[in-house]
Amino acid sequence: MALSKLLAASLLASLLLLHLADAADQSQHAKTQSSLLQKIDCNGSCVARCRLSSRPRLCQRACGTCCRRCNCVPPGTAGNQEKCPCYASLTTHGGKRKCP
Numbered sequence: 001m002a003l004s005k006l007l008a009a010s011l012l013a014s015l016l017l018l019h020l021a022d023a024a025d026q027s028q029h030a031k032t033q034s035s036l037l038q039k040i041d042c043n044g045s046c047v048a049r050c051r052l053s054s055r056p057r058l059c060q061r062a063c064g065t066c067c068r069r070c071n072c073v074p075p076g077t078a079g080n081q082e083k084c085p086c087y088a089s090l091t092t093h094g095g096k097r098k099c100p
Helices: 002-036 042-049 056-070 085-089
Strands: none
Touching: 042 056, 056 085
8 A cells, every 4th residue: 555655656756757847848949949030120131132222112111021021131232032032932913023
């Protein structure tokens, strides 16, 4: 009788420790994910991207929409689409590339 109570208590303690260890691991994983998914400054990135555009307001509006969807803006004022595949894949209803 005493042996079965001791066994049950040790089993319960083991399960509790496993649960605490799993919770700590999930907490660390959530912190890592949130640091990877930090939002970029879309306004600053788009101003830099559109600074040489002949229509900067239109460029910044389109760039801002793309940036908010993809959380990415390719470097430079043009090109470099391979650095941000999501940004490069967005198209208008007419099938033209949406993002400058």
